[in-house]
Amino acid sequence: MASVLLTGGAGYIGSHTALAFLEQGIDVVVADNFCNSQPEAIRRVERLAQKEIKVYEADVCDRAAMRRIFEENPTIDAVVHFAGLKAVGESVKIPLEYYRNNIDSALVVCEMTEAFGVHKIVFSSSATVYGASTEVPLTEDSTTGCTSPYGWTKYMIEQILRDYANANKQLEATLLRYFNPVGAHPSGMIGEDPKGIPNNLMPYVCQVAVGRLAKLNVYGNDYPTSDGTGVRDYIHVVDLAQGHVAAYLKSKVGVNVYNLGTGRGSSVLEVIHAFEEAAGVKIPYEITARRPGDVAICYADPKRANEELGWRAQYDLRDMCRDGYNWQRKNPNGYLDAQN
Ligand code: NAD
Ligand code: UD1
Numbered sequence: 001m002a003s004v005l006l007t008g009g010a011g012y013i014g015s016h017t018a019l020a021f022l023e024q025g026i027d028v029v030v031a032d033n034f035c036n037s038q039p040e041a042i043r044r045v046e047r048l049a050q051k052e053i054k055v056y057e058a059d060v061c062d063r064a065a066m067r068r069i070f071e072e073n074p075t076i077d078a079v080v081h082f083a084g085l086k087a088v089g090e091s092v093k094i095p096l097e098y099y100r101n102n103i104d105s106a107l108v109v110c111e112m113t114e115a116f117g118v119h120k121i122v123f124s125s126s127a128t129v130y131g132a133s134t135e136v137p138l139t140e141d142s143t144t145g146c147t148s149p150y151g152w153t154k155y156m157i158e159q160i161l162r163d164y165a166n167a168n169k170q171l172e173a174t175l176l177r178y179f180n181p182v183g184a185h186p187s188g189m190i191g192e193d194p195k196g197i198p199n200n201l202m203p204y205v206c207q208v209a210v211g212r213l214a215k216l217n218v219y220g221n222d223y224p225t226s227d228g229t230g231v232r233d234y235i236h237v238v239d240l241a242q243g244h245v246a247a248y249l250k251s252k253v254g255v256n257v258y259n260l261g262t263g264r265g266s267s268v269l270e271v272i273h274a275f276e277e278a279a280g281v282k283i284p285y286e287i288t289a290r291r292p293g294d295v296a297i298c299y300a301d302p303k304r305a306n307e308e309l310g311w312r313a314q315y316d317l318r319d320m321c322r323d324g325y326n327w328q329r330k331n332p333n334g335y336l337d338a339q340n
Helices: 012-023 039-049 063-072 088-093 095-116 149-167 201-209 237-249 268-279 303-309 317-330
Strands: 003-007 027-032 054-057 076-081 120-126 172-178 180-182 216-219 234-236 254-260 285-288
Touching (some): 003 012, 039 054, 095 149, 180 201, 201 268, 237 254
Parallel strands (some): 003 027
16 A cells, blocks of 8 residues: 655644545655654644554655665655745744755655655645735746745755656656645644744734733734735645645646645734634734734635645634634643643
8 A cells, every 4th residue: 555755744734634644544654853843743643543653753854764764665655745944034044054954855855756766746835935926816827936045945945846857757746835824633632833932923822822922913004904914824734734635646747836725815913803703712912013024915826726636725714713722722832731
């Protein structure tokens, strides 16, 4: 039986995707160095799926370690490449670490798939490759260009995969451009567990909701949007995970790019209000200055993924808030909390 190698499979999106594959009866192998995740996430996926996962503590940049994984698992017929560093602000401070880790790991994935005759790669790209593009909704053909070293790593890896596919006519490379993944598995067993103070809106709101942080700073209310606050396309992480299974099942030769978003934009104030309603808690907030680098509006046109992958987001903003809160309430300190 075929199996799928998930690099970074212990992370936020990887763990939800591991579960989605297992629920479809597709085996997974995980390679993760746990630089931004905990082995506990995998144990919980195993409990939810009632299946065991073969996990390798390995750096994906380490060729020898990756070679061993492919040698020991000849059933691998695809790689979903999540492994990477992802904090935009940090990438500005330590760009070389971002380029080294993200580009090297992607190159090693390409080299190993080539060496072992594996033809399917699904890559975690990001809407960040649309840079400061102001046209919405964003289609896969919208202008690209990046505003941070993190973004450029995604952009460059997309290009590496295009060149690889050009040289290897059997390659099936799927580039998934995620919009804003949020929420958690409805069980509350797995979810997002950022280190330190979260940079992103939803994990920040979740931590305010459980009293770990005092109040939210809303970065600007003078944008040209309905209420002046920034608009984003939030997507439930379980929907996103399903998008990977669809991409794997519908994978085709060449390079195929898909936006994974809902197609609906929500403002920061809408998120706060949806969260308050779904969770039944008050979120204290204060309007502060804009965050440098933020765009006013960003949301996807997900038509291509709808049509070609037969995939469509099922959850709405309320579900995302409810499930994000459920995870945070059950695990106020993330995976450090006692097992539940
Ligand atoms: P995450 O940090 O939770 O998961 C990434 C995983 O990769 C972690 O488990 C980390 O330990 C591992 N990792 C990093 N470098 C590694 C290496 N060299 N070798 C082995 N393991 C390594 O992040 P996530 O939110 O699950 O994101 C997964 C992917 O999706 C990333 O590539 C990220 O850039 C991309 N992405 C994320 C978002 C988002 O908002 N979460 C949006 C767009 C794209
Ligand atoms: C960020 C990344 C982007 C990445 C995406 C994935 C930056 C600049 N961009 O996008 O590359 O693909 O995450 O999820 O980090 N906000 C507040 N207060 C907060 C945090 C955020 O008001 O404490 C606002 C922001 O100004 C923005 C919205 O909430 O309008 C969403 O912000 P965030 O969750 O950080 O995501 P993005 O900036 O869209």
